[in-house]
Amino acid sequence: MKVFGSGLLTGLKVTWRNLTQRSVTAHYPDELPALPPRSRGVIALIEENCTSCMLCARECPAWCIYIDSHKETVPAATEGGRERSRNMLDRFAIDFSLCMYCSICIEVCPFDALAWSPEFEYAEYDIRDLTHEKERLEEWMWTVPPPPALDPAALDPKEIAAAAKAADRAASRAEPPADEASG
């Protein structure tokens, strides 16, 4: 039964409980937040992995990735072989004033050259200073945390599942009688 005026007491009770418990405030500038891996703070780059394939720049909905590259000829590895050409990355820049943190560039990169870093303190006084070149993007790579371990009940990663399947097949081909005997 609802007693008349019980709401007044509830109001006092709730506020008293909050008063006597610790507040939930995050003391941000004094204490940095512990952000989980893959937090969308800033996009970091491993220059060595980049082949200047331009997939990220093309898929970017905000057109905020700038890539310049040129081709160089690599001498033949074996004698009489053919010379190979490869892309050399001249410029890789992301304009974070345009970036909308959609993560498409990171998804689309075939060589895992891009990764999310939880760093978020890169505000600038001038909007033009938000375009960060590959040197700065490389520095952020050091702040990328390792990905979290898989859930114990999760499916195996694709590579492991494929390898296990191949191994099983090889094993069953090697000793079919044993399999039949046991089955």
Place this chain on the structure above:
Amino acid sequence: MVDWWDLTLRLVVVLVAFLVLPLLVGQTEHKAMAHMQARVGPMYAGGFHGWAQLVADGVKFVQKEDVIPAAADRVVFRLAPAVALIPYLVVLVAIPVAPDAVASVIDPSLFFVLALMSVGVLGSLMAGWSSANKFSLLGGLRVAAQLMSYELPFVLAAASAAMAAGSVSLAVIAQSWTPWWLLWQLPGLIVFFVAGLAELQRPPFDMPVADAEIIFGPYTEYTGIRFAVFLLAEYAGIVVLAALTTVLFLGGWAGPWSDALGWLWTLLKVGVLSFLVIWARVAYPRLREDQLQRLGWTILVPLALFQLVITTVLVAGGVV
């Protein structure tokens, strides 16, 4: 023969209390309200948990531009903050903290105090009328409407305490208090405190200032130090209301070892009541003006009259 040194000393103590206690209440409100809302409130000013926040606020207010609207009634506009603040300072003079510790001995001090507390409201009315702003005017109208509802029960409840003590002197009222008052003066205590909250325009009765509806009502056009004076008046009002409730209904300095520590008991009770004022602000939403009228005329006034009947019967019957 007046002892001038003694008088000066007492007045200085009152002035210091007037400048310090409202700030303490304000700071308590900052921190207590924050924690009641699961926040932490000011943390930086002064270094330790933002203890100097109100000092910093004061410095900020002093630096701000003092704007007077072109269409405002300049004299009244400038006078209003002082009218709102000074009565509370003068009220403090008459409030006894311990048996002999009162700055000025006025025999009918209850009348004096009640009269002055009503003057404080004039400041809001003046501000509302002189600002030449529709929100200020609405706020002023709300102040006037509110006045209708709380003033009568406020005075009736105070009268009950005076009747019970057989005196209109605050010191005598506090002196003749017994713990039984907590029982048979309880309706009076509740009515006095609730009506006092309405007089101070404190939540849940802050319809005149209602910042979300009419943008601080009478204070809309005020900036800088004048606005700060209005805020200070609000907190000084809390101290005065808590002190009056303490003296009238909670026995003032009554308590263990009250001979030596009487003033401490008074301050403690004032502190607890001030905390209640803050708590009410956090816990309860704002009423509407008509809801306050309803509360005043259908609950507070009958309750205060009922209290007067009880007091009359018990006093006349010689029970107490």
